Amino acid sequence: MHTLTPREIVSELDRYIIGQQDAKRMVAIAMRNRWRRQQVAPELRDEIAPKNIIMIGPTGVGKTEIARRLANLAGAPFFKVEASKFTEVGYVGRDVESMVRDLMEISINLVHKEEGERVRVKAEKHAEERLLDLLLPNSPSGSSAATPVYAAGADGQVSTQESGSSTRDKLRKLWRQGKLDDRQVEVEVASSSGQNIGVMSMPGMEDMENQIRDMMGRFMPQQKKPKRMNVRDAYEVLLQEESEKLIDHDRVTDIARERVEQGGIIFIDEIDKICASSAKGGNADVSREGVQRDLLPIVEGSVVNTKYGMVHTDHILFIAAGAFHLSKPSDLIPELQGRFPLRVELSSLGKDEFLRILKEPKNALTTQYKALLETEGLKLEFADDAIEELAAYAERINTESENIGARRLYTILERVVQDLSFDAPDKSGQNIVIDREYVRQHLEDVVEDRDLSRYIL
Structure with missing residues (x-):
């Protein structure tokens, strides 16, 4: 990670995520600051706290994907948790410290796998x-296999047995x-x-x-x-x-703990769900505020007891995300707001973004479906007008019903290729091109019936 500049980090993220340049720039700077912190004098290093981030935007625009790809890029332990897990009816949820324990488990597995590769030859x-x-x-066995075994025969002669x-x-x-x-x-x-x-x-x-x-x-x-x-x-x-x-398991534990403390990333999704709304609330708001106060010491820096020893959370990077439809970041308690000093808003996706999502990323959905059906011997191609039609349908459904962002492309594309996926074993060796007319035939009846589209698309 230390070899990548912020511009190169953004370039790597562009291979998988379309748009959202402001968010990419912010997380790239946050990751580069981690390397910069390691270069400063030791007496100042512990004073430099990570700049935690809140991503604000509707579902399906890339918030989680940005954090996950960033963690993969850095090779850092990464854990995603929904804030709503920490509060349920009657405040019966998980202990907030469990996120640090889970992150430590992930780091242990990561380092254990690396150590396994290191000793694999031996x-x-x-x-x-x-x-x-x-x-x-x-x-x-072993090195003695090449050593002859000497045995005395009946006549007293010594012979070698190499069989x-x-x-x-x-x-x-x-x-x-x-x-x-x-x-x-x-x-x-x-x-x-x-x-x-x-x-x-x-x-x-x-x-x-x-x-x-x-x-x-x-x-x-x-x-x-x-x-x-x-x-x-x-x-x-x-x-x-x-x-x-x-494998030296004590060494694995020490390296894993250091990675968590110096490079760990915890992604807290749906943080808006634990915001107390601006209107007067009752027990539910009290419960939400209680979760925030439990989160506060973890985010600002504390010591969490795990089965692998004490883990300090002072330099773990926390990235929070939420749609904030019914609340706003200022509804968080002031202390928690201060621990997330960086805010970035992610924009909604439209037809142009959907078009690029279907064509440009390394793991584009169209590429995935081509590879899946090619295992059956069926060669599938998507015409440009078909991709444009898919993007237009996704934008239309998101506008007329709930806006779920790029996730709408999953349901629409699956609907289009459903028949081909079912018949693929019988069509081995064929070349099939999906064009605009093919897309319309498979989507028109569902899209026109709005009540039906709510359940299917």
Whole structure:
């Protein structure tokens, strides 16, 4: 991430997200500031707080996608949570600190995977030797395989026995050529009895449930049971076991904690749902304000206890998002407003944006459908006039009913290619072009009937 300038970050985001340049520029600056903070003097580094962001805009305009792609670009642990999860009827929701624990779990998995790749070559070598031990139990293993075994004969003469070594080498060659994949072997597979213990949990106490499971898993002795499987599957099991032996789990925890504290991103969606409306409210508004006050110490910086140790939230970047149709950012409590100093408004999408979304991004919907149907041998093409018609229909439906932004393209495009998806196996080898007339035939009846379009599109 340190090699990318803000302009390059925006350019990378442009490959997947159409428009919303102001939001892209703001998050690019926020990410670059993280690298800049690492370059300043240590005594000043801890004083520089992240500039948290509130994205304001209707659903389906790219708020979540910007945050997710940014996290992928940075290789940083990223967690998305809906603020409405923290408040339900009677304020029975999840503990707000659970978002930090979940982020820590994601970071642990991320670093564990990286460490697994780092030790993979050595783990593959060890797993191969263990696999050959299963295939040829009485042969010498490892480096001793090439050492001759000396034995005294009946006449007192000493002879060398290299048959086991040569057989092992032949098996190794056959294994590497893939000729032993279907042979059956018996492998000792670990089975923890603690994992099968059921724990009754109450709403908001999922973290306690997980902690009890982990505690019971540690107390219960790990048992192994023999299991027959083919050689290829056995190799994967052995490779996983050897990787776990080579990975330093304390190091994984330390790196993961540092990544969370210095580079973690938490995306809080639907933050407008916990805003107390400007009008006089009752218990619901009290509940919403209680969630805000619980969020405040996490956002401004505190210490959260996780099963991997204490995690400081002072430098985690928080990106909040909301439509703010019935409320406004100023309805947040003043303390929380101050912790989200940057505001950016995302614009609604129209026909021109829909047209670009269908054609330009690397993962455009039209590209996805082409790839899906090509697996059946069906070559699908979208004519330019068909894409224009799809964009026009999406804008029209969003105007006449609920505006759900670019998500409308999913329902419309699925409706258009539904018949082709069903008949694709029977049309293998054909080339089909979807044009304007084809789109109109499949959408006109639904679009004209407004009551029906509300349920289908």
